[in-house]
Amino acid sequence: MNVQSKEANLPSISDYYSATQLRADRWSALRECIESMHMHGIEGRQGKKLLATAEQLFDALAPIEKYWAFPGAHTFDMLRRQLDLRNVEELSISVRRVARALTSGAYRRRTIPIGGEEIDSEDYEDESTLAPEARALGRPYFEVLIVDSVNEHQERFLRNNLHRVRRSEDPFIYEPVIVPSLEDALIGILFNHNVQAVVVRPGLTLKSKNVLPILKQYLTQMADADDVDGLQPSDYGPETCRLIAKVRPELDAYLITDRSAEDIAGHDLGKCRRVFYNQEDFLELHLNILRGVNRRYKTPFFSALVEYSKQPTGVFHAMPISRGKSISRSHWIQDMGAFYGPNIFLAETSATSGGLDSLLEPRGPIKEAQEYASRAFGSKQTFFATNGTSTCNKIVVQAVVRPGDIVLVDRDCHKSHHYGMVLAGANVVYMDSYPLHEYSMYGAVPTNEIKHHLLKLKAAGKLDRVRMVLLTNCTFDGLVYNVQRVMEECLAIKKDLVFLWDEAWFAFARFGPTYRQRTAMGVANELRVSLRTPEHAKAYEAQQKKLEGADEDKLLKTRLLPPPDARVRVYATQSTHKTLTSLRQGSMIHVNDQDFKGEVEQAFHEAYMTHTSTSPNYQIIASLDVGRRQVELEGFEFVQRQVESAMAIRRAVAAHPLLQKYFKVLTAGDMIPEQYRESGTESYYDPDKGWSDIWDIWTRDEFVLDPTRVTLAVGGTGWDGDTFKTKILMDKYGIQINKTSRNTVLFMTNIGTTRSSVAYLIEVLVEIAHELDDLLDDASKMEKRSFENRVSALVNEVPPLPDFSRFHPAFRDGDETPEGDIRRAFFLAYDEESCDYLNLDDKLMARLEAGEELVSASFIIPYPPGFPILVPGQVISTEILAFMRALDVSEIHGYRPDLGLRVFTKDALKALTKK
Template structure:
């Protein structure tokens, strides 16, 4: 991929996000312009040619943004034609700086084309900019119009005249004349918040932009011949909603507006107007739409509460801060945190604060706004992290005896949820990545095999839930549409719980959204209601009249559910604080359940059971604010974060020195070929086109989230824990997750290119040091280094699989399915007389593995890293688990204390236990 550091500007077909590349190209144009202005007569022509090249590339796409705008772009072209290098450099520097700093949102001066500074501003400039109302949030409105471009300036002036001092926001317009131009503007311009469609525009763009159609096709592929006559505007509205569902859409038509407004075609359009008979109403509607998304009901009320003179006679001495600011000893706490956080503390649920447990006011409105923003039917707030959210959902949708097909490597909160609910986990295994001491995700074939095994055993009716982690800690993304569709073909009323703890941001950009639970729920709901699907299903059903569980070919066949029986029942949990601007432990539970009326009571009971009666008010407010930010700028932020992660990957893997010792694992490294049907090896040129990447994300069984980077460090002689500590101590770089020979680098909306540069610099410095030690070290020292690398890269322990539950905790010991009663095993360990300990290194362990009696775990054993349970209560411990534990070199192992040994259930206790009972 070409970047601004290359000799030529990049084109649409070569970049992931042109919005990010655009800023680079303006900086490059600025540099070339300054070089031209300072050049000698001999060198000036070559610099001018470069300026012409960059301005030409930018000119092709700049009309999809309001700034710099047509007049400033024309002024640049004029200066170039007049060979006025000084004027060109001034204008280029002004535009470039304003884009980089965002000053075009705040100051009218940067919209000025007059380099003498006489105050002549653009005709499209909002009046509130002229009045200095810089605090008002700025956005842009896309107008898709059949009006000739020669009349666009007059239209902008008419819109500008409608703006008023009392307007809470300021906006400018971007005008295009076709369906294709509108789609491209929607994809490119993250400043857009509303789209106005004037019926009568054309389909094809008149712009000759290289790569334009490929860029659009990454996200939507439409054949104009399949669009019904007269439906171009409504089809565009539906297409924009697929790409950016948060945008407000308005349709101006000279047809029967009242009839169109009530039609299915107008679904998703906020308001239909009869042409332009009410321009002020359109203006007010645009502002009202932004106000709906900008409003944060809980945060707004909390601010009001903090400003009121409250007398507190409840349980919080810290409320209002008197105990802090009047203290002789803890006044520094108030100085550190400030007054607002203390003034906004309360135990009350009155005065506009509402109750999290029984919301009827602003918290209820927050939940409704979150459901809208994240594409769910219902939403609940979690204030104790997604660990608790998972337990709430599991306990709500499962009852004792229900079978849950679950990834054995899922977060421990799911396992504890099974203990609480009495559900029986049927553990299925993810594919191993032994070289990195981590697991990937569970193949669909494995999940289908589990369902068919239960069908063969006559227990399919008890299978209630499929419970998977999407995306995994290490970035493996399922194809939820495909997983749910094929599983629903086997059992049409299955409930799906997708733990998207790390993936909450994903719904806000169209590339990631296709891999999310809520995105899949919406897509499948629409699919199963269509006539096209019904015809497709009938043809498929003729070839597959019966799903025989003994038919092995069905494991690889594409299965389809009956549209008359299928129910879409999807639950998603995510840690808002992990990828959005929320305080720690902020979580959300999103629901798309067509049968939620049957679950609402149990869900509320589970919510009551696990939710504090004294939730943190600041945390609730931060969830409210996180929703506002993502609904208004989540598209731009998530695309920018993804683009940054791709840049960082290339900077590391393409660096001649760093790549000797470190590299970021690619999709080819992290996903076996059998699950990458597309054959994609890495994302983006020269490895693949972006259209191919989009197709792969649509079709492949697994894909790799670019924002989660496994940085392999074994070749540098570092294990993950060592490198994590080194980066923190020497370079002030914080890392969370590690493996035996890697660290996880996470990019989110908080990261900048300066952050990326800091990491690259640190890795470069470490690589130089290793190089020097290798060059100047003795033969013995080099041998020690080589042995260390070998132990980290080659001599890695095999990963253990789940064995089985002991027969004492199984209903049918001869069953092919492996579900078990984990709850009684868990609580048996509460009685010390039922337990024994054996030392991991003792001969007794090896003797019992060989001769018996079987060793049965009494509790969860979870090494960090990798962070998944290698033993669960009631599991028979086998040799591969013991070997793995003996090779572990991590210090933190939950549920295991080396001085005591492995905690086991005694054979005598097991002999007297009846399956399915707690005794």
């Protein structure tokens, strides 16, 4: 393929979801174009086309490169001059070196010679191919954004002075990027993922002169744009620091000012780490920048474990595997030692001394590591767990909920919550999510459903017993709540309500500005501030007057405001190992509870002791520590690339005519009913309209769709979701996925997903579509009819999803509210004489249709969908039985095909009812 057609086939700028993708592709295209010019010359028709293409690519890259230290504005201008002078040979060498250094990351380790006369012996070195040991020896690289409107001479002065104060003993190396304005600073920190620190100087201006739409779109994330326009020039610096903290709180900001300390003290400087007054002490600034990055780089427990592994010790405690002795002395398990290497065994111990610490009573490096995690994730306290989020959920529930407390739970939550309710002795109100019958999955619980139950409990005089609202955010399928709205409206009804947000699949969200506004910890911190403002108190009083004497219908239609004295009591459980870097079962509990110290702390530690092993895996703890370091330093970059990968899949499927015949990527319009999408947006990408404004969607809508979850409808292939996952994706192509429904499969991008992985997935889907085309071309009339019948059964004949029926009166406290004592039902089932088994046949359906009341004695959990469709004490409805009979999945936990469905006997229920 020649370069002209290659460039012509590149998507236009408007087709790109992010400027990062645009930059990478344009440098690659520029390299190909210049090399072709060098090979074929610049004369004639082809040469003129190549020159025009090169000029277009330089024009596209010019406004982008201002925000990056490599190759840097000066080098980029030099390359452009080489093109103007038609110095094609040298330009070809220079552009090739820049493009390869950007692709490989080589510029992060060494200086890249640009000129043709300079020798670059490592031109082909790719950072990803280096051994971990080699990469670990190098000094980590980052970039510092300096915000100051300076001329070329002043810019050179700044750069030279920062280079001059470098020292060989510095733990890191950085390069400066200089931008002139507040808006450019915001574009820079949202676009350039290498930035780790921002220096705000007195000479900055307000507005950016950059007009490239794909860069200007980053400014939509600046929620205070209207207020910024009214700033005085003297306020530009403090406001820049505040907005940096709002958009990317993990970054270090430094303010250089010529104003008095008294003036600065009255400003909100966000998380500004240091203010310098009227000075050009570059060494002091340099040392502070390094110190700030090192603060996030530190890994207390991982470092302690590394040091412990180097100590010569005599092992006279448990664990023969410690120091690898039981392996090195063995004649039969040397392959295990060879596979894992020595370090994992050198770092294995049951000791809590020698520089290490106890997870159950941390006082040293584990305590410090948890404090660093708390800072990173925005909590007040963070606790590590080494046996997964299932255990984290039980710890929180047991710590907060007392026997007899009422807990509102989304019915399709993870099974650990249901078992947690049993352990805590909660009276459970199960709330129904809106169903997506067509795709055999549930959505999320509407805010009005939660409010309705709270108002019903309030009317019944039971509000004092309501303890907690428990919701999954985001759901396995990627549905994300408007967390702030849910908590504000619930607190308006009960001001000390506790919230547990299961964020098992959402740990990464803290490190994307769009995502952060819908995280439990992010909203908790916002509420702590907003509830105490005079403006909120005034708005609350005005609303109370309007709602005086209002009935439930009016309260449901009103966006309720919480009282100013409402308590912010929020817990989040996260599977670090699912979406960030950690060994399997590494999880965290984040706490942001104003009453934790006085009311919950002792109970929490008892629950933590109950569920946490006295022999926790130190490798998991160390990986949690390192995973925290990673996201504080490069979480923004990785989450950005994760979203870009998912958006690329969406665009590829939506734009490919062959894939559209058999597949469909489900959009927000497919998965979220219209009444919950205030923005009116149906899809993140439309082939005709391009990309939607994701920031606007996530700011306004009641529910949004996490773009990193790509649900692909596969019913059009004639295969059900489980078969497509196992027989096609896994067995044939080696593609692994977690979740399916009857007619969908879920692809999840993560921080490790590469563009190559995305390309492979698209290639596989295209190959499958081609094979189906060939199969149908050669099929007989009967074979085609058989295929159409299978498709129709998967697409049109989908069994409706059942709602939660109700708890039997034997497990309820009156009929006016729906809560049930799930613990009583669970333990009643321990008595064999109280239970019976019934076959799932027509006779059973006839009994239900005749009005007989049958009650489940166990949890019934089919995989998929993976949550209980029956819980102990729940009345079995005809809808639930019909759904169970229609299931064609291989796993149904709690159901024994050889015996049938386990139910309580009439005598057992009668005995309880009499009591």
